[in-house]
Amino acid sequence: MKAIVVLDQNAGTAGMRLTTHPDPSPAINDVLVAVHASGYVPTEVDWPSTWTTRAGKDRSPSVLGHEVAGVVTALGYGTTGLSLGQRVFGLADWHRDGTLAQYVAIESRNLAPLPGDVDFTVGASLPISGLTAWQGLFVHGRLEAGQSLLAHGAAGAVGTMVTQLAREAGAHVIGTGRGGDRDKALDYGAHEFVDLENDSLHDVGDVDLVFDVIGGDIQRQSAALVRAGGTLVSVTGPVEARPSDGLAIDFVVEADRAQLNEIVQRVRDGRLRTNIGIVASLDDAVPALNPTERRQGKTVIRVLP
Numbered sequence: 001m002k003a004i005v006v007l008d009q010n011a012g013t014a015g016m017r018l019t020t021h022p023d024p025s026p027a028i029n030d031v032l033v034a035v036h037a038s039g040y041v042p043t044e045v046d047w048p049s050t051w052t053t054r055a056g057k058d059r060s061p062s063v064l065g066h067e068v069a070g071v072v073t074a075l076g077y078g079t080t081g082l083s084l085g086q087r088v089f090g091l092a093d094w095h096r097d098g099t100l101a102q103y104v105a106i107e108s109r110n111l112a113p114l115p116g117d118v119d120f121t122v123g124a125s126l127p128i129s130g131l132t133a134w135q136g137l138f139v140h141g142r143l144e145a146g147q148s149l150l151a152h153g154a155a156g157a158v159g160t161m162v163t164q165l166a167r168e169a170g171a172h173v174i175g176t177g178r179g180g181d182r183d184k185a186l187d188y189g190a191h192e193f194v195d196l197e198n199d200s201l202h203d204v205g206d207v208d209l210v211f212d213v214i215g216g217d218i219q220r221q222s223a224a225l226v227r228a229g230g231t232l233v234s235v236t237g238p239v240e241a242r243p244s245d246g247l248a249i250d251f252v253v254e255a256d257r258a259q260l261n262e263i264v265q266r267v268r269d270g271r272l273r274t275n276i277g278i279v280a281s282l283d284d285a286v287p288a289l290n291p292t293e294r295r296q297g298k299t300v301i302r303v304l305p
């Protein structure tokens with residue numbers, strides 16, 4: 001099959017190649033998915049899981065991409081819950097070959113049915129940003145109606161999902177980002193916007209929840225804003241700063257069929273808008289995944305037109 005692989009950790013994203021790669025075969029409880037569309041997170045080449053199996057063995061050349069929308073073409077031994085020919089979307093295992101390929105083998109439980117009225121491009125844009133937002137807000141952050149949220153990177157892939165889900169849940173959303181992102185963040189539902197390059201985070205006052213996608217000094221300043229009993233959640237790695245009287249939680253997004261169902265239902269009924277930037281074919285994927293200009297939204301690769 002055709003796939004986008006990386007060969008050498010030191011080469012970074014510049015080491016991406018479109019090449020031929022052995023077809024995957026579905027293991028116990030897996031499905032084999034014919035990939036129609038694939039999503040990619042720009043930091044993937046830096047993740048240890050891109051380079052090793054769970055047992056710590058080198059698994060390069062590795063196929064990139066962890067979000068998929070496609071059609072089930074084979075079932076592994078004992079696989080239940082999904083059937084041949086079914087449209088699906090979801091999250092591929094971090095330690096296995098990914099979704100920037102014509103086929104991917106994924107555990108059935110990591111996928112959800114993709115309704116017929118939701119396009120494959122949209123389906124592939126949702127798993128990581130949607131599940132990360134859902135889990136950060138409701139699982140780890142325990143957000144409730146009436147609470148205040150500081151949503152960093154509010155115009156980004158995760159941030160636009162965070163902003164919309166939090167607003168729907170009845171929170172007061174203070175989005176942040178670069179100055180040029182103000183209109184986009186407000187358009188996706190932020191009540192207020194803080195320009196991190198020109199405004200002072202100190203002026204925000206106390207908040208119940210911080211959703212951090214930036215880390216470093218922004219995370220440190222934000223921890224000080226969490227009111228007693230509140231929470232800082234971060235997806236940038238181990239938290240470096242803790243609220244004085246609250247929780248600090250870093251997490252890695254997990255596959256969850258029920259949450260994927262909730263997310264895609266919101267897309268169908270208009271409560272959730274996707275934030276898709278570049279859409280390119282597999283043949284054009286390498287330059288699309290290495291843009292020379294600032295990315296705007298999620299890059300989705302259409303493996304099948």
Ligand SMILES: NC(=O)c1ccc[n+]([C@@H]2O[C@H](COP(=O)([O-])OP(=O)(O)OC[C@H]3O[C@@H](n4cnc5c(N)ncnc54)[C@H](OP(=O)(O)O)[C@@H]3O)[C@@H](O)[C@H]2O)c1
Nearest residue numbers: 043132153156157158159177178196213214235251252253
């Ligand atoms: N742990 C997990 O499970 C998990 C899951 C999903 C994502 N992540 C991580 O979360 C981060 C965000 O992901 P994403 O897909 O939402 O990325 P994204 O689409 O690039 O969004 C991030 C947004 O934050 C902005 N931003 C970053 N640093 C900033 C700064 N210092 N000041 C102002 N704005 C800043 C970015 O602007 P610029 O583009 O101009 O920098 C962008 O608008 C990435 O590091 C990703 O690896 C982790």
